[in-house]
Amino acid sequence: MQLNKIRMPLFILATILFGIKTYVVYRFMFDLSIENSMQEFILFVNPLASAYLIFAISVWLNPKRQMKYLRWTSLIGSLILFVNLIFYRNFTDFITIPVLFQGNNAADLTGSFLTLLHIEDLFIFLDVAIIWYLSKQKFDMSIQLPTQGKIAATAVTFLLLAGNVVLAEIERPMLFVRTFDREYLVKNIGIYNYHLYDASMQTKTKAQRVLADGSEISEIESYLDKNSPDGQAKDSDLYGVAKDKNVIFVSVESFQNFLLDSEINGTETTPFLNDLKESKDTIWFKNFYHQTAQGKTSDSEFIVENSLYPLGRGAVYFTNAQNEYNALPEILSEEGYETSVFHANNKSFWNRDVMYENVGYDEFYGEQSYEVTPENSFGWGLEDKAFFEQSIKYLQSQKQPFYSKFITLTHHFPFEMPEDKANIDQYDSGSKTLNHYFQTARYTDESLEQFFQQLKDAGLYEDSIIVLMGDHYGISEYHNKAMGQFLGKEINGYEHIQLQKVPFMVHIPGYENGGVREEVVGQIDVKPTLLHLLGIGNKDDLTFGDNMFAEDRKDFIAMRDGSFVSEQYVFTDGVCYDRSTGEQILEEEAEACNPIKEKADQELQYSDNIIYGDLFRFYDFKQ
Numbered sequence: 282m283q284l285n286k287i288r289m290p291l292f293i294l295a296t297i298l299f300g301i302k303t304y305v306v307y308r309f310m311f312d313l314s315i316e317n318s319m320q321e322f323i324l325f326v327n328p329l330a331s332a333y334l335i336f337a338i339s340v341w342l343n344p345k346r347q348m349k350y351l352r353w354t355s356l357i358g359s360l361i362l363f364v365n366l367i368f369y370r371n372f373t374d375f376i377t378i379p380v381l382f383q384g385n386n387a388a389d390l391t392g393s394f395l396t397l398l399h400i401e402d403l404f405i406f407l408d409v410a411i412i413w414y415l416s417k418q419k420f421d422m423s424i425q426l427p428t429q430g431k432i433a434a435t436a437v438t439f440l441l442l443a444g445n446v447v448l449a450e451i452e453r454p455m456l457f458v459r460t461f462d463r464e465y466l467v468k469n470i471g472i473y474n475y476h477l478y479d480a481s482m483q484t485k486t487k488a489q490r491v492l493a494d495g496s497e498i499s500e501i502e503s504y505l506d507k508n509s510p511d512g513q514a515k516d517s518d519l520y521g522v523a524k525d526k527n528v529i530f531v532s533v534e535s536f537q538n539f540l541l542d543s544e545i546n547g548t549e550t551t552p553f554l555n556d557l558k559e560s561k562d563t564i565w566f567k568n569f570y571h572q573t574a575q576g577k578t579s580d581s582e583f584i585v586e587n588s589l590y591p592l593g594r595g596a597v598y599f600t601n602a603q604n605e606y607n608a609l610p611e612i613l614s615e616e617g618y619e620t621s622v623f624h625a626n627n628k629s630f631w632n633r634d635v636m637y638e639n640v641g642y643d644e645f646y647g648e649q650s651y652e653v654t655p656e657n658s659f660g661w662g663l664e665d666k667a668f669f670e671q672s673i674k675y676l677q678s679q680k681q682p683f684y685s686k687f688i689t690l691t692h693h694f695p696f697e698m699p700e701d702k703a704n705i706d707q708y709d710s711g712s713k714t715l716n717h718y719f720q721t722a723r724y725t726d727e728s729l730e731q732f733f734q735q736l737k738d739a740g741l742y743e744d745s746i747i748v749l750m751g752d753h754y755g756i757s758e759y760h761n762k763a764m765g766q767f768l769g770k771e772i773n774g775y776e777h778i779q780l781q782k783v784p785f786m787v788h789i790p791g792y793e794n795g796g797v798r799e800e801v802v803g804q805i806d807v808k809p810t811l812l813h814l815l816g817i818g819n820k821d822d823l824t825f826g827d828n829m830f831a832e833d834r835k836d837f838i839a840m841r842d843g844s845f846v847s848e849q850y851v852f853t854d855g856v857c858y859d860r861s862t863g864e865q866i867l868e869e870e871a872e873a874c875n876p877i878k879e880k881a882d883q884e885l886q887y888s889d890n891i892i893y894g895d896l897f898r899f900y901d902f903k904q
């Protein structure tokens with residue numbers, strides 16, 4: 282060993298320095314929430330894996346180039362981290378490729394750039410300075426390996442990467458398919474791999490868009506003309522019944538219809554909602570189905586805003602947040618409404634910050650608009666009672682009429698809550714999830730009751746309509762056994778579909794003509810229905826849903842997995858059931874379901890094509 286040769290190769294030292302630096306930045310300079318020691322461990326490991334991935338490539342270069350490569354990659358890597366940190370300080374989010382090209386984001390940043398700089402940011406470049414210095418010294422820190430050694434050094438990259446991905450999947454199952462949140466991705470795979478992932482998603486979306494052409498939209502238009510007969514029928518006495526009123530739309534987390542009128546040990550689970558649905562001022566659609574898929578809450582939002590189906594894979598809110606839409610908030614804005622969303626979670630969850638801007642919401646009150654303390658939070662964060670209470674002041678500041686969407690959070694899997702805040706017993710079954718579910722549902726019921734009172738106290742109630750909608754199921758098929766025990770019947774395909782019913786109530790103060798409606802309807806129908814109630818014409822809209830109040834309506838609800846419910850039938854898993862009896866239809870008559878099945882599949886396909894091809898850019902909604 283020569284004296285001028287230092288033992289530790291620079292690429293290893295660079296990996297350690299850069300890896301630890303990145304961990305420290307994640308941990309102390311970003312504001313990432315670390316919920317358990319596994320997350321902490323992954324947060325520590327992934328920067329080392331990423332650093333190794335980048336620096337190990339250098340073993341294939343000659344000594345001089347090795348040094349140059351390490352200098353520049355450490356600098357570029359640090360710049361990427363730095364720019365993300367600056368962006369994060371402004372938006373509490375990470376950069377995505379589409380966002381980079383969005384003028385307003387960049388402009389926002391240049392305006393406030395200096396105020397976003399902190400002196401400790403110099404730390405991000407400390408390892409760069411060290412690497413830069415060492416790489417320029419006379420002693421040689423390069424490494425020269427035989428080909429096998431080079432291959433071995435590279436192979437370690439894949440081992441580390443695979444290990445990281447496996448840990449991430451254990452910590453957050455389906456992380457890569459569902460992409461809930463950029464923060465989760467960054468926490469689990471690191472900012473560099475996250476950018477690679479983002480780039481591959483972006484390439485895929487762009488390719489699909491480029492390959493699409495405008496001719497298909499007229500085919501879809503004529504299909505919809507024929508098959509969603511309502512179009513813009515005004516022939517219901519509810520047309521315009523809520524004209525010029527505020528709309529307070531509450532998306533009620535994980536709330537399924539079976540909770541209504543249920544009891545645990547003789548106590549009603551949802552006394553407030555039980556009364557509300559029977560109120561003279563409420564129209565309750567008891568056969569209303571959610572139609573969401575992997576995008577969960579965001580899918581329900583997407584369906585309601587656009588009357589399009591969600592995608593079968595991934596969340597549209599992530600995959601196609603840049604598309605042209607003709608969304609409800611945009612339409613309402615044009616009609617003079619102020620539009621806003623209230624949701625006390627981080628703004629980037631489900632890419633909401635990006636999507637909301639695209640579909641035209643004026644304001645988004647996220648977690649940072651609320652005072653969250655250990656006393657007023659549990660589960661996913663700020664508890665709903667505090668959420669509603671703290672929202673009132675913002676709601677009062679809206680220009681009327683307004684359209685405001687509230688998304689609750691407390692009644693979310695795993696439905697656990699402090700016993701001293703629970704006002705109903707747990708259920709007793711083999712499923713902890715179902716046992717807890719009633720307690721958080723009761724909590725939601727109480728928070729809604731308080732919210733109604735707060736709206737009255739704030740003087741907002743009389744001039745508003747309040748729409749309550751369940752976003753999706755809370756109890757998955759995994760709990761069928763316990764669910765069967767609760768309902769006193771076995772959960773087969775037919776019952777499973779029944780369980781996809783979620784509340785949909787339109788509460789119109791002073792209306793007095795409310796009642797229970799039996800029609801088979803779903804989230805896809807919400808947009809045309811709301812516009813109908815508000816007396817807003819949308820005859821050139823392209824929607825897969827129909828106005829729920831129209832006489833002549835499309836008579837089935839398609840689920841994303843190809844199941845459907847029509848007035849007569851329920852179809853799921855290849856089995857056709859009689860909707861009124863729940864009896865399986867005998868094989869020789871099972872084709873009864875086929876015509877609707879074909880239509881359902883056709884609609885899902887058309888909707889996918891609209892989204893993947895961004896086909897609305899070829900359509901003029903204001904003909």
Ligand code: GP9
Nearest residue numbers: 576577578579626630688
């Ligand atoms: C997160 C909340 C819950 O912000 O909307 O999302 P979910 O897991 O129900 O889709």
Ligand code: MN
Nearest residue numbers: 534535578752
């Ligand atoms: Mn949800």
